[in-house]
Amino acid sequence: MADTKYSWPTREEAQIIGSRRNRLDGMEKSTGAAKYTYDVNLKDQLIARALGSPHAHCTIASIDIKAAEQTPGVVHVEVLRKVGYEIKWQGDLIAVVAAESEAAAAEGVTNVKITYNEMDVFVQDAELELARKAGRTAPAGGKSVTQVEPGDDDDEDEFVEAEIQRLYDASPHKLEGYYGIDAITHCCLEPHGSTVQWKDGKLLAYLSTQNVSGTDEAFATDLDMTSDDVEVRCEYIGGGFGSKFAADYWGVAAARISKETGRPVKFMLSRDQELKNAGNRPSGYLKVRIGADNNGVVQVWDSQHWGTAGVRGGGISQSVIPYVIQPPNYRRKAIGIKTNNGQARAWRAPNHPQACAMTQTAIDDLARVMKKDAFDVFAANLGNVANGKGDVYLAEMKVAAEIIGWKDKYHLHGQGPSKGGVVEGMGLALHMWGGTANSSTCRLVIRSDGSVESSCGTQDLGTGTRTVCAMVLAETFGLDLDDVTVNIGSSKYPMSGASGGSTTVGAVSESHRRAAQDALQILFEKVAGQLSAKPEELVAVNGAIHVAGDKKRMISWKAACSRLGVQSIEVSASHKRGDASPLSNSGVCGVQMAEVAVDTETGVVKIKKFVAVQDQGLVISPKTCESQIYGAVIMGIAAALYEQRISDPATGAFVNAELSDYKLARLGDVGEIIVELYEPESERQRGVIGNGEPPAISPVAAVSNAICNALGVRVPVAPYTPQRVLEALQGRA
Amino acid sequence: MTESKRKVTHGGFHRRAFLKGSGAVAAATALQTEVASAVQQTTQVAKGRMTIDLEVNGKRQTLEVETRDTLLDVLRYQLDLTGAKPVSLDGSSGASTVLLDGKPIMASTALAVACDGKRVTTVEGLDDTVPAAFVAADAQQCGFCTPGFVVAVKAFLDKNPNASETAIREGLNGNICRCGTYSHVIQAAVSLVKGGSNG
Numbered sequence: 001m002a003d004t005k006y007s008w009p010t011r012e013e014a015q016i017i018g019s020r021r022n023r024l025d026g027m028e029k030s031t032g033a034a035k036y037t038y039d040v041n042l043k044d045q046l047i048a049r050a051l052g053s054p055h056a057h058c059t060i061a062s063i064d065i066k067a068a069e070q071t072p073g074v075v076h077v078e079v080l081r082k083v084g085y086e087i088k089w090q091g092d093l094i095a096v097v098a099a100e101s102e103a104a105a106a107e108g109v110t111n112v113k114i115t116y117n118e119m120d121v122f123v124q125d126a127e128l129e130l131a132r133k134a135g136r137t138a139p140a141g142g143k144s145v146t147q148v149e150p151g152d153d154d155d156e157d158e159f160v161e162a163e164i165q166r167l168y169d170a171s172p173h174k175l176e177g178y179y180g181i182d183a184i185t186h187c188c189l190e191p192h193g194s195t196v197q198w199k200d201g202k203l204l205a206y207l208s209t210q211n212v213s214g215t216d217e218a219f220a221t222d223l224d225m226t227s228d229d230v231e232v233r234c235e236y237i238g239g240g241f242g243s244k245f246a247a248d249y250w251g252v253a254a255a256r257i258s259k260e261t262g263r264p265v266k267f268m269l270s271r272d273q274e275l276k277n278a279g280n281r282p283s284g285y286l287k288v289r290i291g292a293d294n295n296g297v298v299q300v301w302d303s304q305h306w307g308t309a310g311v312r313g314g315g316i317s318q319s320v321i322p323y324v325i326q327p328p329n330y331r332r333k334a335i336g337i338k339t340n341n342g343q344a345r346a347w348r349a350p351n352h353p354q355a356c357a358m359t360q361t362a363i364d365d366l367a368r369v370m371k372k373d374a375f376d377v378f379a380a381n382l383g384n385v386a387n388g389k390g391d392v393y394l395a396e397m398k399v400a401a402e403i404i405g406w407k408d409k410y411h412l413h414g415q416g417p418s419k420g421g422v423v424e425g426m427g428l429a430l431h432m433w434g435g436t437a438n439s440s441t442c443r444l445v446i447r448s449d450g451s452v453e454s455s456c457g458t459q460d461l462g463t464g465t466r467t468v469c470a471m472v473l474a475e476t477f478g479l480d481l482d483d484v485t486v487n488i489g490s491s492k493y494p495m496s497g498a499s500g501g502s503t504t505v506g507a508v509s510e511s512h513r514r515a516a517q518d519a520l521q522i523l524f525e526k527v528a529g530q531l532s533a534k535p536e537e538l539v540a541v542n543g544a545i546h547v548a549g550d551k552k553r554m555i556s557w558k559a560a561c562s563r564l565g566v567q568s569i570e571v572s573a574s575h576k577r578g579d580a581s582p583l584s585n586s587g588v589c590g591v592q593m594a595e596v597a598v599d600t601e602t603g604v605v606k607i608k609k610f611v612a613v614q615d616q617g618l619v620i621s622p623k624t625c626e627s628q629i630y631g632a633v634i635m636g637i638a639a640a641l642y643e644q645r646i647s648d649p650a651t652g653a654f655v656n657a658e659l660s661d662y663k664l665a666r667l668g669d670v671g672e673i674i675v676e677l678y679e680p681e682s683e684r685q686r687g688v689i690g691n692g693e694p695p696a697i698s699p700v701a702a703v704s705n706a707i708c709n710a711l712g713v714r715v716p717v718a719p720y721t722p723q724r725v726l727e728a729l730q731g732r733a
Numbered sequence: 734m735t736e737s738k739r740k741v742t743h744g745g746f747h748r749r750a751f752l753k754g755s756g757a758v759a760a761a762t763a764l765q766t767e768v769a770s771a772v773q774q775t776t777q778v779a780k781g782r783m784t785i786d787l788e789v790n791g792k793r794q795t796l797e798v799e800t801r802d803t804l805l806d807v808l809r810y811q812l813d814l815t816g817a818k819p820v821s822l823d824g825s826s827g828a829s830t831v832l833l834d835g836k837p838i839m840a841s842t843a844l845a846v847a848c849d850g851k852r853v854t855t856v857e858g859l860d861d862t863v864p865a866a867f868v869a870a871d872a873q874q875c876g877f878c879t880p881g882f883v884v885a886v887k888a889f890l891d892k893n894p895n896a897s898e899t900a901i902r903e904g905l906n907g908n909i910c911r912c913g914t915y916s917h918v919i920q921a922a923v924s925l926v927k928g929g930s931n932g
Contacts, residue, residue, distance in 0.1 A: 022868050029876030030864030030883055032816020032856040039815035101810070103801045189820045189828060189877040189911050238818070238877030239911050271821050462875030462912055627871045627917065634913025659821035659909060666906040667915040 006514055006583055008618055009475065011684060015541065016475040020623045023467045024481065025236070025460070034236045037208040038268050040195040046075055046098040048254060048267035049105035051112045052091040052276065056123070056340040056652025058116040060085050060094065067111040068097055073104025076261050077112070078253060087116070088311040089342045090653050091276025093250060098257050098265055121340045121652030125283045125308040126180060126717070131337045137306070141318045142333035164331050167300035171291025175366050179358045180285035180717035181700060182644040183308065185275045186347060187662060190238020192278040193268030194251045198223070198258040203230045207251060208268075210240040211498035213457035216491045218247035219255050232491040234459050242346030243279030245498050272657040279345035280645060282309040284316035285717070286358040290327075292366055296377035297384070298322075301330035305358060308337040309344035316354045323355040324393075324430045325363055325381045340652040341645070346500055348632070349433060349693035353639065357700040357718055360429045364705035365714060368413040374705060375406055378428060387432045389589050396591040396613040396678055397428070403674055404593045404611045414712015421601045424608065427705025428593045431697035435616065435690030436586035437506025438497030439577040444473075444515040446523060446569040450558040452477060453485040454515065458496035458508050460488060463692055464624025465504055469512050471620055476516035478540035479557060494572060502690025503577070506584040509620060509688040510575030513583055518571045527560045585686040590614045592633070592698035594706040595671075600729060603722030605641055605707055607671030610699070615678040617689035622677060629675045629695040636699020638665040644719050785849035789814070790858025798845045805829045805840035808855060816856035816880040817841075820909070827908030828881040830888075831855045837888035837907075856880035863887045863925065870921035874912035882908045886922050898923050 009017065028034040065077045076098040081087070087094075097108035122134045131137050146167075150159035168174065188208075195206040196219075203223060209215050209232065216230040223230075237244065254267035269278060286305035292298045301322050307315035318334035347353075367377040379397060382390035401407065409426060416423050443455045454473060460466040466486055473484040487493060497507055524535035524545070531538065531554070533547045546554030575581060595609040612629050619625050642663040646656045656662045700718050707725070708714045715728040781800040786793065789812060798807055803822075808814045808831070817840045820828035824839030831840045832854035856864075863883050866872075873879040885908050893900060901922045910918070 023871060023873075025876075026868035026871070026873060027861070027864060029873045029879050030856075030867040031859075031861070032814070032880040032883075034876055035815065036818075036877060038819065039809070041810065041813055041815070101799070101802070102806050103799060187911060189818070189826065189875070189909070236877075237875060239875045241911075268819075462873070623871050627874055627914070630916045631874055631913030634915055635911070638913075658823060658825070660823050660825035664909050664911065665913075665915070666909065667918060668902045668906045670913075670915050673916050 006517055006581070008583065008687065014475060015478065016471045016481070017620050018622060021467060021471060021481060021621060023464050023624055024470055024486070025466055036190050036236045036238050037193060037195055037206045037234065038190050038238070040206045042195060042197055042264035045195065045264035045266050046100065046257070046261060047102050047105045048096050048098040048257060048265050049102070049109050049270065050093040050250065050273060051095045051109045051114070052093055052273050053087040054090065055087060055116050055118050056090040057119040057121045058087050059119070060087065061115040061117050063095070064113040065095065067113060068108045071104065071108040071111050073100040074108040075099055076257055077108065078257055080249065080253060089276065089340050091273055091342065091657070093273065093277065096253050096257065096267065098261065123339045123341060123647035123652045124649050125183065125337050125339050126285050128306045128335065131306070136338045138313050138336050140315055140334035140336035142331070143318060144331040146329045160331060164300055164302050164329065167329050168289060168291045168302065171299055172294050173292040173296070173366065173370050174289065175362065175369055176289045177362045177365050177714070178287050178716050179361045181283060181354045181357045182718060183283040183341065184281050184639055184643045185645055185662070186241045186243040186279035186345065187275055187664070188239035188241065188243060188278070191269040191271065191274035192244060192248060192250065194254050195264065195266040196254045196258045197264040198255060201225065201229060203255055205230065205232050205251070205255060207232050207234055207247065208237050208244060209234050210237065210244045210459060210461060210500060212459045212489055212491050213495040214498050215247045219252055222252040223255055223259060230491070233489060235489040237459060237461055240461050240499070241348050242350065242500055245346070245500060271659060275657040275662060276654050277342050279347065280310065280342060281347035282315050282344045282354065283307040284354040284358050288362055290362055290366065296366055296370055296372055296380045298325065298327040298363070298366065298381060299329060301327045301332070304333045304335065306335040306337055308339045308341065310341045311338060311343050313338040314344070317351045320351050320355040322359040323352070324360070324385050324432055326384055326386045328384065341647060341654070348635070348696045352431060352433065352697040353636065353700055356429055356431055356697050357704060360701040361704050361714065364427060364708060368708060371412055373410060373412070374428060374709065375401060375410070378430065387587060387589070392589045392615065393430055393591060396589060396615065399676055399678065400428070400591045400593045400611045400613045403676060404595060404609055406593065409595070413709050416710060418600065422597050422599050423710040424595065424597045425706045425708070425710025426593060426595045427702050427707070427709050428591065429698035429701035429705065431590045431694055433502060433588050433694035433697070434586045435502035435506065435588055435694065437510050437575055437577065437581070437584035437688065438503035439575060440496040440507035440511035441494035441572060441574040442511035442515040443494050443572045444519050444570070446519050446561060446564070448562050448564040448566070448568065450561040451485065452479065452483060453487065454512060455487040455493040456496050456508060456511060457491055457493040458488050458504060459499055461499050463504065463628055464621050465508055467624055468505055468620045469508050472509055472512040473516050476513060476520060476540070477557065478542055478544065497577065502692040502694065505620065505690050506688045507575065510581060510583050511573055514573035514575065515571050518573050519569050522569050522571070523560060526563055527555055531555060582687060584688045585617050586689055588615050588689055588691065588694050590694045590698060592695070592702045594699070594702040596703060596706040596710060598707055598710045598725060600711070603725035605720055605725060607637055607669065607703070609671055610637070610673045611676070612673070612695050613676045613678050614691060614695050615683045616691035617686040618684045619677055619679055620688060625677060625691060626675045628692050630673055632695035633673055633699055634665055634670050636696055637670055637703065639718060640700040640703035641665070641669070641719050783846050785846055787848060788852045790854060800844070800846050802845045803841055804831070804843040804845045804848050804853070807845040808840060814855050814857050818877055818881060820878070826878070827885055828878050830881040830884040830908065832884060832888060837885055856884050859883065859887055866921040866925050870917040870924060872914050872917035872921040874914055878908060878910045882910065882918055886918065886925070890922065890925055894926070896922070896926055
């Protein structure tokens, strides 16, 4: 099929693509019929529960599992960590108890007796000097760019130091600032875990995973079998957000216990174990000085930032500092801190939300000190954006401003009226993302009864992947969504990449459109003669195949397929990540604006209105696409106002690792959110680009800027809790 | 939660009123006896087993449970009704919301024995009105919180059939969604009020 030219229908031609369809699995999810990993109950299954370390840093002195093994209902106890093992964060799993019930497993866990030798802890990731004194810091890279380059004889560091200082001194407008954002956790509502069955040398693993096609190997390796003997299934996943790419040591432990006991095993992390072990987003704190010209165009940026990604150190990559707006002269330096917290995992647009929150707040502060409209200052800097798409940002800024009523409502920072102590403000932020299509293969069958069935080892995180697959197939064949069967969620289906980096919609659109166009070409060849036409003259629309421009020379879809007899059409088509394609692309922008009300007496911030304008190339499924953006904004509002991992400096304990204490936004907290898909023909013609991550980037910065606009002072570190708002108002931030 | 007073409920629950005149009274008597004897055994209580009667989604169930079993465990493991989810065992997520005698409770914080003789309605036992509104508004993403939200919205609108959007925003804060579907849950609830199915 090398001669088939793959393409998308135009906006006018499209019947299904771009139409507002309900997600295919909506009713299953809303009625409780959808079975998640946690919900799969296998006959005679054991329930496993784990003991997590109560200490953040210690070695294991002794382990005694006798009492646990003798607990009524307990069938098996597996020790994961040996005596002498060094525990480096609270909650690290030490032993697993498999029992006849949840309650018996939980009781068994309390009967595992461990003694520990406690060690020093360090969890104060915002405190750079304390971290240095504790020997917990390490350089994490940096970069300097100056328009004037050093001469051959110059010492580069000395030259950059002098040049940055010269540019700063020469700038008519200067700003020094401090900004930060605390670590948050993924907090998947379905915790990490698996329900597994080892039987006759084969393993069936229901795994809550973003990586159906890529996790079988880990089970196979641990159990000394081949990946052919492992099937990973995930029809539904209760949240991943970047934290569920691996089988994880608790996943393979469940498989080992199933093999050992000969019974299925369900092993899901408890809530606190989920928050402590299964993923968090690195913190970041940044000090900067910037110099700008009289238009507010930043000429020089000089920053140092620090933070932690957990036990292995690291933090926010220096590569995205400053974010989107990249002045002609800059110096950036990153320092990583090793703390006694669980290690970070990829979190929806890794590095970008924190970089945005730590640097676009400085751009807004520049507007504050210059007494200018923040819109104008951001717009003035669009000549220096990292992805070169200043025109797209400006167009999106205008759309967002129109929707939120920026011109009518905006006031200079701190200049708005106070109504009973409540002041209002507006802020904006810009973001960027890649979203390239991942590798994906689709196997497609068209049978003589007219049925269409696809198989692909991808997964639907709730993004609407299943629906997108069906929409692409239905569009191509001129059918409706009910006429096609989409199979995803098993490692036995053809390989499709992990769902990370906003790569899935591109991946499945590629593989399904290619397979469908290939299959349709074969069907056209079968029926062309009957219609006295050439295959390339045929089109498939509205349940029929006809000659383009001549609807009378037609055959219904069913009649066409009936000519296949016992020979179904079976094709397989692939896209390889990175290959140029007319169907997909990468590189998006996005603009968000927030309007807030701040109570200066209580410090409480309320979201009044939030506008998100997002481009993502060609939109296959507007309804689920918009849902991604709403969700990203709400997640961002939570990070801006509520969520933070709180670690006790004395013990290293993660003190709020339950949902009663780990504050997330609730329904009444999100205000009015308006989502606008930016899809002019220039964007649509680029092809499909992922959008799961980009809209999750800007919210914290946009909210921070709106709070600053309201108050006239910056609340430096997110989340912007009432306490921090009041401290900022009292000049104590 | 242990309140035994039966309340006349709105909407789809009248069809289960038959229980009023059937085994409920007998079951409640049995419960009192068994609990009394269990209490006397003090520490043995945790591992005791009891037989309870529940009416689950209109069907009478006689179940042998451990006294320490939560209603959520019994629903999920004995009856394979997995719509109610274990998200936060302290009930702070709302994901295990079910109706007990028509009132919303968290199945994760209710002991099964305390529900003896009562009517339990899980998301699987609701008609499609609220789920369909969720689908139309796309008030779901990963969907793990959705069944709890569906039951919460059902209970809220049964009690407040003409709720304003403001009342909806103020009255549905017991459930957590991590994917961020709140805007669309509000939209779904508003559409149900406007659709008149709760009026």
